[in-house]
Amino acid sequence: MTDHLLDRLVVAVGTQYLVDAEIGRGGMAVVYRARDIRLNRRVAIKVLPPELAFNVDVRERFLREAQTSAQLAHPGIVPIYTVDEAEGLVFFVMALVDGETLGERLKREPRLPVGQVRTILTDVADALGYAHAQGVVHRDIKPDNIMLDRASGRAVVTDFGIARAAAGDSRLTVTGVAIGTPAYMSPEQALGEREVDGRSDIYSLGIIAAIQGVEHAGDAGEARVGDAAAPRAAASRRAGRARERDRARAGQEAGGPLAGCHGVPRCAQ
Ligand SMILES: Nc1ncnc2c1ncn2[C@@H]1O[C@H](COP(=O)(O)OP(=O)(O)OP(=O)(O)O)[C@@H](O)[C@H]1O
Ligand SMILES: [Mg+2]
Secondary structure, three states, rough: OOOHHHHHHHHHHHOOOOEEEEEEEEOOOEEEEEEOOOOOEEEEEEEEEEHHHHHHHHHHHHHHHHHHHHHHOOEOOOOEEEEEEEEEEEEEEEEEEOEEHHHHHHHOOOOOOOOHHHHHHHHHHHHHHHHHHOOOOOOOOHHEEEEEEEOOOOOOEEEOOOOOHHHHHHHHHOOEEEEEOOOOOOHHHHHOOOOOHHHHHHHHHHHHHHHHHHHHHHOOOOOOOOOOOOHHHHHHHHHOOOOOHHHHHHHHHHHHHHHOOOOOOOOOO
């Protein structure tokens, strides 16, 4: 199946890209390492499975979202170079990040050093602040969509605005209830609301922060809150109870100080 997809991709990209090897796969797409021959630079190519590409609505929404996301230019956001469709495949070409995802890192080391947690949170909050100001919402902030660049140590966000666009209605039941893994999802997304805004991303980033908070609370000898799922459950319950207006205010307040941390000594300690 994979080799078949690789063969199709090689035909689809023609002579413009030299496809090297698969570097990873998520719930619905496969990512390959490749080289842009004309520009002589390394790229990552993400391919949607043919069954998604066949759906006209999904394809159009995906291409539209990719165009919007391609307008984003920020050091904390993996740039999209191009999106294309050929040979029945929809794929997009983006910068190749030399490093690992935060998800992979956390599997090896569930409790990260405090300084690194702060760097990751501020980098991602910065990127979110920028994107939200441009009217673009990520909609799937989670450790697997945050990459840690080996050379700079920076955190960069992948799949901006695209993850959910590609998933589209396939992650929703007919009643509009979200399915899939809701671990980092905001309550409004979990309820299947289609028009979510930047506050939803801030909620997801807050879950990442809360899990690290629990890890470190255990280290300091304080009572551990069961396991890493506890803060998610507690945060979801609180957020679910809060009125819409209150949650909106909380989201804005949470994003502001984090996004302003760059270069401020002892900020967010
Ligand atoms: N720009 C990139 N540079 C280098 N590696 C990447 C890049 N984008 C993705 N990857 C790798 O490919 C893997 C799969 O990415 P993908 O976005 O398909 O899956 P995911 O984010 O884990 O899940 P989902 O299907 O929910 O998006 C990532 O875990 C990462 O290792
Ligand atoms: Mg992803």
